[in-house]
Amino acid sequence: MLSRTADHLFWMARYMERAENTARMLDVNYQTSLLPQSADMAEGGWRGLLSISELTGPYSKKYSEVTPHSVMDFMVSEASNPSSIVACLHAARENARAVRGALTTEVWETQNQTWLEFNRMIDADRGEFQRDPGTLFEWVKFRSHLSRGVTVGTMLQDEALHFLRIGTFLERADNTARLLDVKFQALAGGDDFGPGSALESIEVDFYHWSAILRSVSGFEIYRKVYRNVIHPAKVAELLILRPDMPRSLAACMNEVVDNLQRVANEQSSETLRRAGRLRSDLQYGRIDEILATGLHAYLTAFLDRVNDLGYGISRDFLVPMAA
Amino acid sequence: MRSPYDEMHTVSAEVREQYRVYERWLERQPGASMQARREEAEMIFRRVGITFAVYGAKDEDGSGTERLIPFDLIPRVIPQQEWTAMEAGLAQRVTALNRFLHDVYHDQEILKAGIVPTEQVLKNAQFRPEMLGVNLPGNVYSHISGIDIVRAGNADGSGDYYVLEDNLRVPSGVSYMLENRKMMMRLFPDLFAMHRVAPVAHYPDLLLETLRAVAPAGVNEPNVVVLTPGMYNSAYFEHAFLAQQMGVELVEGQDLFVKDGFVYMRTTQGPKRVDVIYRRVDDDFLDPMAFRPDSTLGCAGLLDVYRAGNISLSNAVGTGIADDKSIYPYVPKMIEFYLGEKPILNNVPTYLCREKDDLHFVLDHMHELVVKEVHGAGGYGMLVGPAATRSEIEAFKVVVQSNPSNYIAQPTLSLSTCPTFVDSGIAPRHIDLRPYVLSSGKIVQTVPGGLTRVALKEGSLVVNSSQGGGTKDTWVLED
Numbered sequence: 001m002l003s004r005t006a007d008h009l010f011w012m013a014r015y016m017e018r019a020e021n022t023a024r025m026l027d028v029n030y031q032t033s034l035l036p037q038s039a040d041m042a043e044g045g046w047r048g049l050l051s052i053s054e055l056t057g058p059y060s061k062k063y064s065e066v067t068p069h070s071v072m073d074f075m076v077s078e079a080s081n082p083s084s085i086v087a088c089l090h091a092a093r094e095n096a097r098a099v100r101g102a103l104t105t106e107v108w109e110t111q112n113q114t115w116l117e118f119n120r121m122i123d124a125d126r127g128e129f130q131r132d133p134g135t136l137f138e139w140v141k142f143r144s145h146l147s148r149g150v151t152v153g154t155m156l157q158d159e160a161l162h163f164l165r166i167g168t169f170l171e172r173a174d175n176t177a178r179l180l181d182v183k184f185q186a187l188a189g190g191d192d193f194g195p196g197s198a199l200e201s202i203e204v205d206f207y208h209w210s211a212i213l214r215s216v217s218g219f220e221i222y223r224k225v226y227r228n229v230i231h232p233a234k235v236a237e238l239l240i241l242r243p244d245m246p247r248s249l250a251a252c253m254n255e256v257v258d259n260l261q262r263v264a265n266e267q268s269s270e271t272l273r274r275a276g277r278l279r280s281d282l283q284y285g286r287i288d289e290i291l292a293t294g295l296h297a298y299l300t301a302f303l304d305r306v307n308d309l310g311y312g313i314s315r316d317f318l319v320p321m322a323a
Numbered sequence: 324m325r326s327p328y329d330e331m332h333t334v335s336a337e338v339r340e341q342y343r344v345y346e347r348w349l350e351r352q353p354g355a356s357m358q359a360r361r362e363e364a365e366m367i368f369r370r371v372g373i374t375f376a377v378y379g380a381k382d383e384d385g386s387g388t389e390r391l392i393p394f395d396l397i398p399r400v401i402p403q404q405e406w407t408a409m410e411a412g413l414a415q416r417v418t419a420l421n422r423f424l425h426d427v428y429h430d431q432e433i434l435k436a437g438i439v440p441t442e443q444v445l446k447n448a449q450f451r452p453e454m455l456g457v458n459l460p461g462n463v464y465s466h467i468s469g470i471d472i473v474r475a476g477n478a479d480g481s482g483d484y485y486v487l488e489d490n491l492r493v494p495s496g497v498s499y500m501l502e503n504r505k506m507m508m509r510l511f512p513d514l515f516a517m518h519r520v521a522p523v524a525h526y527p528d529l530l531l532e533t534l535r536a537v538a539p540a541g542v543n544e545p546n547v548v549v550l551t552p553g554m555y556n557s558a559y560f561e562h563a564f565l566a567q568q569m570g571v572e573l574v575e576g577q578d579l580f581v582k583d584g585f586v587y588m589r590t591t592q593g594p595k596r597v598d599v600i601y602r603r604v605d606d607d608f609l610d611p612m613a614f615r616p617d618s619t620l621g622c623a624g625l626l627d628v629y630r631a632g633n634i635s636l637s638n639a640v641g642t643g644i645a646d647d648k649s650i651y652p653y654v655p656k657m658i659e660f661y662l663g664e665k666p667i668l669n670n671v672p673t674y675l676c677r678e679k680d681d682l683h684f685v686l687d688h689m690h691e692l693v694v695k696e697v698h699g700a701g702g703y704g705m706l707v708g709p710a711a712t713r714s715e716i717e718a719f720k721v722v723v724q725s726n727p728s729n730y731i732a733q734p735t736l737s738l739s740t741c742p743t744f745v746d747s748g749i750a751p752r753h754i755d756l757r758p759y760v761l762s763s764g765k766i767v768q769t770v771p772g773g774l775t776r777v778a779l780k781e782g783s784l785v786v787n788s789s790q791g792g793g794t795k796d797t798w799v800l801e802d
Binding site for chain 2 (some may be wrong): 112263
């Protein structure tokens, strides 16, 4: 398939996944902000959300203080913010439009409809959105589910589908890692979970940990897997190492590697090697080792490696140098 | 001007044979239900993204504005025997035009015979000397031709079809023909049970067959691609649609490159050879090394590969010489010259301002003529005499006299009308017809009907979508 087509498909899937994850992160922050807590803690939550997406700078250029309303506006309907839901849905739709011929009619119409409806919702129902932001976040998640479902359900299982899947899971790996990083730091009060941090001694705030789990649809899964009270180390294990947890780093890397293997070409062996190595690190990793080296350091290194994979995929497949 | 021919009603307000069943059906439809259908159609077109970009209009984010082409619910109906004659006339005309193209780029017999003035061809900006002596598969130049046809009324109430112009470069609009039919079948399935409407959905199949047939010699499994200027082009929807329907790649200039005398596209599995390009890019932009050097829409070195016979382009480079408005008046003579046949389709009588007698006639009768630029398109740069004010006419006379060979004039045909669903209810509006003719060298094929365009403004004769025209589904009723 055309490199340019693969590039658009890859980014279409990434932006749709990013829209979903932005909605998930906003939702968890919004839900926790409804819990009784100090004003500092609430503001910290919103600040953390901006730092996850590396948006503290752009945000402070536009707003002088961090309030739930401003952060939500900035992350939902601010077109100049590349991680906002509106920007992601627009980019997903424009990428789809550029290669609508490579998509099934159902996939294209789903993307186009999402974009048209979203605009209608934020134009017409602004008051409704501020009263009940959760409904919009649910809707974005639903449209993302629909987009993935219609893709898997209608597309030929060829390269086009593989590049879409690579985009989805690379983006999800990145987003889950960022979410974990910022939430663990916030709850540990800046503690890095390094040696001697005595993870056990952190007062387990059930509501905060369960909100994190819910943000990745993992609350029921946690119960099912561990049949135990919420325990930070186990939350980390679930979201990093469990290959059967669909939003974990391990599950995402399994999908990335499987799909990469199917599109391999003459110049992609190094990228494949790095992806495979990252996968086996997760496959054979143990949570106590990870915590021993420090969770923040581990996740930062993971994000660098995911970023590096993105470059490799781009160089090998999507934007090849002139022959 | 005579009162125009109406496609549904005779002068004595009787319903024509081909519309009888439809008219009875329409009478039974409550107005509100038609309005609801119209809104439904609009919603579906928007969701499917059947839009066109308007030049010059930009969104705040810099992308082109996407608009819908208004779709009218009332079909244009053509009886079978009319279509049979028209189809034969189209095949005859397009065959002669292709013979003409081969001739002017080879032996130029029609010029030697004095039938078409030599300087009219050789000094024409649309003539491509690069194509002299180049042999193309099947000797076909215009593989996809869009022939614009109108019907004008006669004094006795009958009507005749006339060819208004030939489009042999990159004729567009066929996707609307296909989508309009799909929409009608979705909105009014009951109508299709009541009528034997000839199907059109196999057009992409015929198109692919044509494109494969004109591949370079020796290529058995040709790699066919559609070349688009990109997603902000006004006809992008159509490019993407046709590529998808044919199951071929939709490429942009940046996806192509020339190496060792062949054209390749960049794929995720390395370079892949391309054999046939259905290009939706004008000649001028095809190859920055041969034509406009500032073009980023084409592929550097393409013309050399083409001249060597290692790639096929549809349509060929240089077809503009045959659909130029200054060549149009000679088409009936071409048909006689090449085929030894009488033309089946009428030409509109045309005055060439480059001829002294014609120029005088045009200047004296401008108030009753349509005066057009020879190279104009899309309804720009023209004067409709009967609709113009005296000062507009005087001003245009000056323009024409300053460069007479740039203008032609035709009597104002009163384009036929067809009942159309407008804001005030159902009212007659002027229409034209663009059938699409496919030529592979072995066979000339058309799907029944074509695209009917309608001027939605009352009294307007301009059907172009860029100027407020709409479209209708076109039915050829089988006997």
